[in-house]
Amino acid sequence: MKTIQFLGVDINKVSILELFFNKTMLFAYIFLAFGFFGIYEVINERYFLLTANSLDAGLHPGSAEVANAFKEAIFGTGGEVKRESPWTLYISNYIYMIYTGSGIIFLVTLAELFNVSLIQKTAAGFLTLGLCMVFGGLFTIIFDLNVLHMHWMFLTPNMSAGMWLMLPLYIVYISFVLFEIYLLISKNKEWIKKIAFIILLLGISIDIAEYYIQAKLFNMNTARHLWTTYPALPLYFIISSFLAAVGVMISYSYIMLKESFKEHFTQLLLLLKKTTLIAIIALGAYEATAFLFIDKKWANVILFSGFHYEFYIYAILAITVPFGLLIYRFFQNKINNTLMIISSILIIIGTFIGRFIFVYGGNAYPMSDRFGKGFERYSEYDTVKEFIFFFPHISEICIVLGSVGVVIAAFKFIDTLLNVSKVSEH
Amino acid sequence: MNFAMALDYQNCINCKACEVACKQENGVQLGADKQRIWVGQNEDFIFGKPSVNYYPSQCNHCVDAPCVSVCPTHASYFTPEGLVLTDKDKCILCKGCMEACPYDARFVDDKFVAVDKCTFCFDTQISQGETTTACQATCPTKVRLFGDLDDKEGELVQLLQSRKFFVLKESEGTIPKLFYIFPEDDTFALSSIGKDTTIHTWDTFKPLIDAAMQKRNA
Numbered sequence: 001m002k003t004i005q006f007l008g009v010d011i012n013k014v015s016i017l018e019l020f021f022n023k024t025m026l027f028a029y030i031f032l033a034f035g036f037f038g039i040y041e042v043i044n045e046r047y048f049l050l051t052a053n054s055l056d057a058g059l060h061p062g063s064a065e066v067a068n069a070f071k072e073a074i075f076g077t078g079g080e081v082k083r084e085s086p087w088t089l090y091i092s093n094y095i096y097m098i099y100t101g102s103g104i105i106f107l108v109t110l111a112e113l114f115n116v117s118l119i120q121k122t123a124a125g126f127l128t129l130g131l132c133m134v135f136g137g138l139f140t141i142i143f144d145l146n147v148l149h150m151h152w153m154f155l156t157p158n159m160s161a162g163m164w165l166m167l168p169l170y171i172v173y174i175s176f177v178l179f180e181i182y183l184l185i186s187k188n189k190e191w192i193k194k195i196a197f198i199i200l201l202l203g204i205s206i207d208i209a210e211y212y213i214q215a216k217l218f219n220m221n222t223a224r225h226l227w228t229t230y231p232a233l234p235l236y237f238i239i240s241s242f243l244a245a246v247g248v249m250i251s252y253s254y255i256m257l258k259e260s261f262k263e264h265f266t267q268l269l270l271l272l273k274k275t276t277l278i279a280i281i282a283l284g285a286y287e288a289t290a291f292l293f294i295d296k297k298w299a300n301v302i303l304f305s306g307f308h309y310e311f312y313i314y315a316i317l318a319i320t321v322p323f324g325l326l327i328y329r330f331f332q333n334k335i336n337n338t339l340m341i342i343s344s345i346l347i348i349i350g351t352f353i354g355r356f357i358f359v360y361g362g363n364a365y366p367m368s369d370r371f372g373k374g375f376e377r378y379s380e381y382d383t384v385k386e387f388i389f390f391f392p393h394i395s396e397i398c399i400v401l402g403s404v405g406v407v408i409a410a411f412k413f414i415d416t417l418l419n420v421s422k423v424s425e426h
Numbered sequence: 427m428n429f430a431m432a433l434d435y436q437n438c439i440n441c442k443a444c445e446v447a448c449k450q451e452n453g454v455q456l457g458a459d460k461q462r463i464w465v466g467q468n469e470d471f472i473f474g475k476p477s478v479n480y481y482p483s484q485c486n487h488c489v490d491a492p493c494v495s496v497c498p499t500h501a502s503y504f505t506p507e508g509l510v511l512t513d514k515d516k517c518i519l520c521k522g523c524m525e526a527c528p529y530d531a532r533f534v535d536d537k538f539v540a541v542d543k544c545t546f547c548f549d550t551q552i553s554q555g556e557t558t559t560a561c562q563a564t565c566p567t568k569v570r571l572f573g574d575l576d577d578k579e580g581e582l583v584q585l586l587q588s589r590k591f592f593v594l595k596e597s598e599g600t601i602p603k604l605f606y607i608f609p610e611d612d613t614f615a616l617s618s619i620g621k622d623t624t625i626h627t628w629d630t631f632k633p634l635i636d637a638a639m640q641k642r643n644a
Binding site: 079149217220368372384 | 449450453454455456457458459460461464465466467468469470479481483492495496497498499500501515516517518519520521522524525526527528529530532533534536537539540594595598599600606617618619620621622623
């Protein structure tokens with residue numbers, strides 16, 4: 001294939017047709033179509049919902065629009081954001097995508113630092129995948145926010161807020177990872193060798209800072225004791241994201257590296273298998289002890305009432321079954337492809353459910369016990385809520401599906417141009 | 427100035443005039459979920475007899491408000507009058523303040539696509555030189571008393587000096603400024619206040635406010 005060299009990087013000369021209309025892209029478009037429908041839905045619900053206040057009837061007497069807004073106020077669903085459960089599937093998917101992507105980047109950077117040659121040879125692809133997952137997370141969150149007011153993040157920043165710190169974090173983080181990928185695919189090997197160690201150390205520092213800020217985002221919500229009493233929250237995020245990351249890395253390896261990395265493929269999978277087992281043991285041990293520290297009101301909701309099915313499904317899918325499948329004939333140093341693929345898929349699904357429980361669980365215990373005499377209700381017609389859960393809005397589900405499309409499309413786009421998935425001789 | 431409110435909640439008859447007055451005064455979005463103030467209800471049995479408690483509530487305008495700390499754009503902010511307000515134009519709808527609030531006092535106003543909450547009628551009344559809020563003005567049983575904690579001769583401070591009171595979820599450390607007056611009827615007090623609630627006098631609570639103010643101003 002013809003290439004153009006730019007800043008020491010070979011860029012493939014491909015036609016628009018090859019770039020945007022290949023099998024992978026068409027697959028991504030199916031997910032993106034869901035995403036666009038979700039965006040339409042959320043914009044419609046957020047910016048075009050008929051609303052009224054008590055003054056509208058006086059200001060616009062006889063208006064059909066006001067009448068419909070009154071009808072919406074009485075019989076409608078009350079907008080997309082529920083008062084008792086402000087953070088929902090958007091945040092679940094955001095942290096899943098962001099943390100898993102960061103987990104991949106963190107693991108690959110660690111492997112680079114310790115000269116793990118199997119990962120070094122495949123690092124560009126893994127890093128790009130991690131970065132694309134970060135894009136997927138950002139795609140989700142941008143539609144959760146009111147983008148029309150985002151300029152205030154720059155104009156009146158609250159630099160001590162976890163939410164604001166996300167902004168400079170991702171500006172630095174994404175630029176840095178792009179630079180790491182550039183170093184991996186660049187032909188300028190000489191000077192790269194000179195700065196590689198410093199870059200890797202910086203990479204690790206940024207990764208740790210990222211997990212710290214992400215934990216701060218949740219930890220600052222003092223009323224939600226699930227998030228404030230989770231012991232060593234940044235550590236939990238690191239461990240759980242490592243597990244999700246290796247789950248994704250195994251699937252990626254089967255899709256992208258099975259043919260191109262043939263001679264070392266088994267060794268790569270053995271390495272990923274060992275890493276997965278370590279992550280499973282660490283996460284299992286963490287979850288087993290964490291609930292000794294978590295506020296008993298929230299622990300009760302998660303372990304024994306509202307979310308207990310989800311929690312045990314998470315434990316079975318992300319921890320128990322993959323452990324059983326991967327430990328099987330572990331010491332024979334062989335790979336059973338079926339067991340590996342099943343484990344990988346179960347881990348991906350299981351860890352997503354884990355994130356779902358973490359976000360929804362934070363809101364699960366109602367705030368309405370204000371006087372210490374039990375949960376209150378707000379009207380004669382209301383029911384007492386002992387557990388808060390609202391099924392995600394259709395727009396959220398579609399945008400989450402769309403974020404998968406973003407990951408696939410972004411990766412394929414970069415890979416078509418830069419061959420990042422190609423095994424390199426590093 | 428440091429505006430606050432005392433609530434003699436024993437007098438609440440759940441007429442919801444305060445809710446209606448608030449919606450009317452402040453142009454709050456209509457809808458059952460969209461309330462700046464509300465009357466919570468709790469049903470219980472005392473020695474086999476059913477009882478109902480009415481808990482009028484709203485934003486506590488906390489001295490150490492977590493909603494202000496978490497806001498990335500300073501859309502939630504303290505006013506020099508000691509109020510916690512939201513600037514709807516700056517709200518990016520991250521909903522962090524809703525998560526941080528221990529009192530469920532915030533909601534999304536779909537008309538402005540921003541978070542809304544009680545302002546103690548600052549825009550419509552207090553900033554215009556009025557001395558009361560719509561909810562106080564309309565209450566037929568005089569549940570609420572709005573006033574300035576820095577005014578030692580004021581009605582609010584006088585009331586807090588003469589009666590015991592408690593605040594909501596004190597363990598959250600937010601130093602809330604809705605003061606619930608301890609009921610004169612002991613049976614009512616027993617049925618409506620949790621056993622873990624700390625009952626304060628002005629002398630025990632004032633230092634907590636001062637310490638939190640110092641921390642905020644530091």
